[in-house]
C-alpha cells in the first residue's frame with residue numbers, strides 16, 4: 001500500500017498522541033491555508049505506526065486487508081477525518097478557554113463507546129490497559145486515538161493544553177512555568193520572533209521625523 005510521504009516528514013510535537021493526530025493538518029483546520037498530510041488510508045496506517053499505536057506486523061496486516069477491501073479502507077479514512085474535526089473542535093475550544101460545542105462532545109462520546117466496545121482489557125506493566133488487537137477492522141487505527149483523547153480530556157492536565165501562536169497546532173506545554181507559546185521554537189518561535197522584529201523596525205521608521213517636513 002502506497003503512502004503520500006508527507007507522514008514520514010511530519011513533525012510530531014504535540015506531546016500527546018491525540019493532539020498529534022489533530023496536527024496532521026498544517027494551518028488552521030477551519031481556514032483556507034490548510035495542507036492535508038493525511039491523504040489516504042495508507043497514510044493513516046503510516047501515521048499510526050510512526051506514533052507507536054500500531055506495530056509493523058499489524059500495520060502490514062491492515063494494509064493487506066485494505067488492498068483486499070478498498071471501500072472499507074476508504075470509509076475508515078473518511079471516518080478518521082471526521083474524528084479529527086471533532087477532536088479539533090473540542091481541543092481548540094478548550095485551549096482557548098471556552099466550552100466545547102455539545103454536538104462535538106456527543107459525537108466524541110459515540111466514538112469512545114464504539115472504541116471501548118471493540119477493545120480488550122489486558123494486563124500491562126503498570127496496571128490494566130485497553131488494547132485493540134483482536135478484531136481486524138479497517139477502523140482499528142482510530143480506536144486507540146479516540147480512547148487516548150477521552151483519557152486526556154477526562155483526566156489529563158488541560159491547563160497545559162495550548163494552541164501554537166504561529167501555526168495553530170495544538171500541544172501540551174511541558175515547560176515548568178507553562179510559558180511556551182509555540183509548538184516548536186525552531187519552526188514557529190523563530191518565525192514569530194522574525195515577524196515581531198520586522199514590525200518593530202517598521203514602527204520605528206514610521207515614528208522618525210521626515211527629512212523635508
Ligand SMILES: [Zn+2]
Pocket residue numbers: 164165166167168169182183184188
Ligand atoms: Zn507551531
